[in-house]
Amino acid sequence: MKSELTLKIERDLLIYYRFGKSYLICNEVTLKYGICDLFAIKRNTSKIFDNKYLTYEFEIKISKNDFQNELRSKNKTKKHKYYSSGISAPNKPNYFYFVTIPELKDFAISFISKLNKSYGLIIYDESVLSPYNRFSVVSNAKRLCKIGNCDMKLIWNLLSRSTSAYCGIIKKEQN
Numbered sequence: 001m002k003s004e005l006t007l008k009i010e011r012d013l014l015i016y017y018r019f020g021k022s023y024l025i026c027n028e029v030t031l032k033y034g035i036c037d038l039f040a041i042k043r044n045t046s047k048i049f050d051n052k053y054l055t056y057e058f059e060i061k062i063s064k065n066d067f068q069n070e071l072r073s074k075n076k077t078k079k080h081k082y083y084s085s086g087i088s089a090p091n092k093p094n095y096f097y098f099v100t101i102p103e104l105k106d107f108a109i110s111f112i113s114k115l116n117k118s119y120g121l122i123i124y125d126e127s128v129l130s131p132y133n134r135f136s137v138v139s140n141a142k143r144l145c146k147i148g149n150c151d152m153k154l155i156w157n158l159l160s161r162s163t164s165a166y167c168g169i170i171k172k173e174q175n
Helices: 005-018 064-071 074-084 102-117 152-174
Strands: 024-031 035-042 055-059 095-102 121-124 137-138
Touching: 005 024, 005 035, 005 055, 005 137, 024 152, 035 074, 035 152, 064 074, 064 095, 064 102, 095 102, 102 121
Parallel strands: 055 095, 095 121
Antiparallel strands: 024 035, 035 055, 121 137
């Protein structure tokens, strides 16, 4: 079960990247090595029929234990090894970010430097009034994957998850 703070961060990331940056973004998307907190797709071209995209994965961490769980799970360990491999594949994000709170900034910087120096770090400050200004990038992610294409399975997973989430909201409203 997600904490209230994790849900706030997730909600604000969805709002910021969907409406502030015009990305397609969804929570709980199934990827090769499990389910990621948030996954976003951005068109990498101005040509409407050109299927070039940039993809982003976001993992929300609100405690030191939360970070350390990345090293305890076999699937997450495989995922981070795969992301570090330099292999380009349509099911791999171009960029990976951890999102955390100000109190964990130093710990997160140290953790990321040991796990994968290509990962980025975003700090969430819930005291800021506007959801568009609650995020500050401490370090930009470096490109993990050279290709900018999403395979249809990944796009289908994003669309399927978005549709399921929307149906859940409608069902909740009707009860």
